[in-house]
Amino acid sequence: MTHNPDPILEDLKAFIDGELAPERAAEIQAAIDRDHALRKEYEFMKLLSSEIKSMAREPQAAGAEKVIGNMPRRRSFFAGWKAPSYALGGVCALFLIGLVGSVLFPVFAQSKAAAKMSQALSDAKKADLVEGLSTGSLAKPAPSEAPTGDLERSPQIAGQAIGGGGKGLSESEGKAKAMGYYTSRTKSDTTLPQPQGFASPRKVIRTADMGIKVKEVRKAVADAEDKIDAMGGYVGNTNYSEAESTSTATMEFKIPEKNFTTILDDLRHLGKVYKEHVSGEDVTANVADLDGRVRALADEERNLVEELQRTRNSEVRLEIRSRLSSVRQEMESLKEQNKQMKDLASLSRVTVEFQQAGQLDESKADDWFNQTTEGAGGALGFFGRIVGVGLIYTLFLAPIWAPIAGIAWWMRRKARLGSSQDA
Amino acid sequence: MDGRIEQAKRGDRDALESLVREHYARVFSFCARRLGDDLAQDAAQETFVTMQRSLKRFEAKSSFETWLLGIAHNQCRNLARKKRSAPLPLEPWIEGSYVAAEDSAIDREALRCAMQKLSEEHREVVLLHEVEGLRYAEIAEILSVPEGTVKSRLFHAFSHLRRHLCDS
Numbered sequence: 001m002t003h004n005p006d007p008i009l010e011d012l013k014a015f016i017d018g019e020l021a022p023e024r025a026a027e028i029q030a031a032i033d034r035d036h037a038l039r040k041e042y043e044f045m046k047l048l049s050s051e052i053k054s055m056a057r058e059p060q061a062a063g064a065e066k067v068i069g070n071m072p073r074r075r076s077f078f079a080g081w082k083a084p085s086y087a088l089g090g091v092c093a094l095f096l097i098g099l100v101g102s103v104l105f106p107v108f109a110q111s112k113a114a115a116k117m118s119q120a121l122s123d124a125k126k127a128d129l130v131e132g133l134s135t136g137s138l139a140k141p142a143p144s145e146a147p148t149g150d151l152e153r154s155p156q157i158a159g160q161a162i163g164g165g166g167k168g169l170s171e172s173e174g175k176a177k178a179m180g181y182y183t184s185r186t187k188s189d190t191t192l193p194q195p196q197g198f199a200s201p202r203k204v205i206r207t208a209d210m211g212i213k214v215k216e217v218r219k220a221v222a223d224a225e226d227k228i229d230a231m232g233g234y235v236g237n238t239n240y241s242e243a244e245s246t247s248t249a250t251m252e253f254k255i256p257e258k259n260f261t262t263i264l265d266d267l268r269h270l271g272k273v274y275k276e277h278v279s280g281e282d283v284t285a286n287v288a289d290l291d292g293r294v295r296a297l298a299d300e301e302r303n304l305v306e307e308l309q310r311t312r313n314s315e316v317r318l319e320i321r322s323r324l325s326s327v328r329q330e331m332e333s334l335k336e337q338n339k340q341m342k343d344l345a346s347l348s349r350v351t352v353e354f355q356q357a358g359q360l361d362e363s364k365a366d367d368w369f370n371q372t373t374e375g376a377g378g379a380l381g382f383f384g385r386i387v388g389v390g391l392i393y394t395l396f397l398a399p400i401w402a403p404i405a406g407i408a409w410w411m412r413r414k415a416r417l418g419s420s421q422d423a
Numbered sequence: 424m425d426g427r428i429e430q431a432k433r434g435d436r437d438a439l440e441s442l443v444r445e446h447y448a449r450v451f452s453f454c455a456r457r458l459g460d461d462l463a464q465d466a467a468q469e470t471f472v473t474m475q476r477s478l479k480r481f482e483a484k485s486s487f488e489t490w491l492l493g494i495a496h497n498q499c500r501n502l503a504r505k506k507r508s509a510p511l512p513l514e515p516w517i518e519g520s521y522v523a524a525e526d527s528a529i530d531r532e533a534l535r536c537a538m539q540k541l542s543e544e545h546r547e548v549v550l551l552h553e554v555e556g557l558r559y560a561e562i563a564e565i566l567s568v569p570e571g572t573v574k575s576r577l578f579h580a581f582s583h584l585r586r587h588l589c590d591s
Contacts, residue, residue, distance in 0.1 A: 013578045017552070019559050045581055048588075049553055051529045052538075056554040057518050059455035061448040063464040067471055068440055289568060292544050296579050 009041065016046055095394075098387020203287045203341065204280045206260050206348035213357040214271035217247045220354045224251060227266045231259040233347075249354045260348040267352060274355075283341050290338040297331040428487060432478050443471050446488060450495050453555060456516035457499040458508070466502050470495040485564045492557075493565045510543045516554055529588065537587035545580035548573055 008031045014020050015028040032039050214220040217240070225235055233255035241248045255263050264278070304324045311317050394401075430438035450470050455463035473494050481490055503510065517535060538546065551562045552573075559577075563570040 010575075010578055013581050014559070014574050017559070017577075019574065044585065047529060048534075048581060048584060051531065051534060052549065052553040055517050055531060055534070057456065057516055059452045059460055059463065059515075061451035062460075063451070063467070064444060064447040066464070067447065067468045068443055070468060285567065288544065289572065292542065292576070295542075296575070299579075 008038065012038070012042055013045060016042065016049065095387055095391060098384055099391060202282060202284045203345040204257070204282050204284070205344045206257060206278070206280045208260070208264055208279075208348070208350045209275070209277045210264070210267060210273060210350070211275035211353045211355065212267060212271040212273050214354050215357060217249045217354045217356050220270045221249050221251060223270060224253075224267060224352065224354075227263060228253050228255060231263055232256050233259065233263065246356045248356070251352045251354070252349070253352075254347040254349055257346050257348050260350075263350065267350075271354070272357065283345060287338060287341055287345075290334050290341070294331055294334050294338065297327055297334065301327050301331065425487060428478070428481065428483075431475075432481075439475060442474075442487075446491055447471075449488065450491060453492055453495050454499055456550065456554060457511060458502060459515045462502055462506070466495065466498045469498045469502070473498065485561070489557075489561045489564050492555075492561075496565050511546050511550065513539055513546075516550060533588055534584070537584045540587055541580055541583055545576055545583060548576045549580050552577055 008028060011020060011024065011028055015025055018025075020028065032042050212220070221238060221240075228235055233253055235251060235253040237250075237252040239250045241250075264276075268276075301324065304320055304327065308317060308320045308324065311320065427438040427441055431442055447467065451463055451467045454466035454470070457463075458466055470491065474491060477494070481487070485493075513535065517538070538549070541549065547566065548562060551557045551565065552559070557565070559570050559573045562573045566573070
């Protein structure tokens with residue numbers, strides 16, 4: 001078979017399959033009509049296609065009933081609600097529960113900020129107590145115990161108290177800590193299954209983003225650097241940020257893909273992980289596709305070279321050389337793309353943020369009961385507020401909906417009375 | 424979009440059963456030609472379970488059958504990987520017994536050998552187009568590759584087949 005670089009030949013299969021635009025199909029048809037060799041090629045391809053079709057096996061389907069029987073039943077939450085009246089009743093019940101909740105537990109309807117302020121006040125008192133003990137001024141009656149004075153300076157004091165006496169924390173940071181943002185942190189689930197022992201030649205571009213609380217940031221960074229070096233990786237970037245009471249460091253490094261899981265395990269042992277996100281992009285199909293295209297182009301190149309050696313006609317030779325040049329160019333470009341993708345997959349990128357652990361922060365994390373009740377109270381209050389708002393709107397809009405509902409009720413009653421009289 | 428699909432999305436079991444009954448044979452054949460009859464039932468079952476789970480995400484950008492075959496394709500690939508079987512063996516989709524070579528213009532044993540020599544991706548498009556009868560756009564959707572790639576792979580697959588047949 002001769003591999004002609006003619007695009008007509010390349011479109012021949014698509015022409016047979018009826019996948020070409022009408023204009024292009026007409027061109028191919030004209031070419032087939034005038035070129036005997038092309039006609040032979042066309043007929044052979046058609047024959048080949050029909051032979052493959054005729055060789056295909058027709059499996060007999062079995063097991064449909066079993067599949068239907070084994071399908072897990074999933075019912076919509078509202079599937080059993082046959083009439084909208086049930087839904088209306090449910091909404092009314094929710095209103096009632098919300099109303100009772102907000103009446104019986106007014107404390108939960110308070111704003112979360114006010115509740116947090118009271119917590120900050122309590123912390124401020126503790127801080128004053130500690131300060132009094134250390135300076136010996138506790139014996140004197142403290143004028144700052146007046147509620148207004150405490151409230152005014154509570155955010156700063158809360159910041160100091162929760163940050164382990166650190167004065168470097170800003171007011172907003174103090175509030176954030178007072179509101180338990182650090183303690184309510186979540187360790188996000190990894191988005192990929194652990195690739196441990198994964199021996200197949202898949203190409204995956206892996207990235208990880210971690211946050212770790214450690215006792216000493218600089219020591220943790222040094223330990224991490226040692227581990228990265230030992231595993232054949234390299235650190236691209238390290239940034240330190242020092243404050244009076246706390247310090248953080250951010251590291252970006254690359255590690256060979258085979259050591260990706262190991263380094264993450266090692267990093268987890270350096271301290272307490274407060275955030276972790278691992279992701280991966282599977283580029284196996286892209287790499288395979290590029291490989292296939294490169295192979296196809298290499299075949300085409302070989303054929304063109306053979307053709308060039310056979311041809312004596314200068315015009316044809318020039319055309320072949322031009323085609324050869326473009327094939328080689330395309331092949332090089334694909335090879336480069338493939339190399340880049342393989343490089344990306346061979347080195348995984350990891351970003352780690354080391355943060356110094358605060359002492360009071362940890363004790364707060366242990367106080368799970370208070371946090372849970374606080375959270376539940378806040379949620380109930382929020383729910384009560386929503387229900388209250390709904391109720392107020394319903395009452396205020398009563399002049400609109402109440403007459404309509406009254407007329408509907410009256411008409412329904414009249415209809416019922418009429419039907420009973422008829423009976 | 425088919426009304427049954429909308430009903431199935433809302434959790435209507437009858438609509439779901441009707442969809443399974445309509446498409447089961449097609450999905451089973453699709454799986455059987457890749458994995459053999461023994462594994463095809465498992466693959467088909469997994470396909471329909473996944474279909475039920477992901478039905479809400481079906482946006483009718485392609486036909487329902489193409490979408491379903493895309494799921495079946497992934498299930499077959501996963502199952503083949505788990506069983507560590509060869510990628511796309513010929514046995515499940517080519518008849519074992521042939522008509523005598525002289526009855527046919529092409530020696531079928533030679534054609535079978537030539538198909539055996541095709542790369543996985545070339546065999547894949549031949550199977551999807553010639554045997555499953557899918558159009559280029561549908562194959563592109565199932566394999567998540569551009570339509571031009573399907574066209575190119577099919578052309579090269581046939582070129583290789585022709586060359587191998589000529590060589591033999």
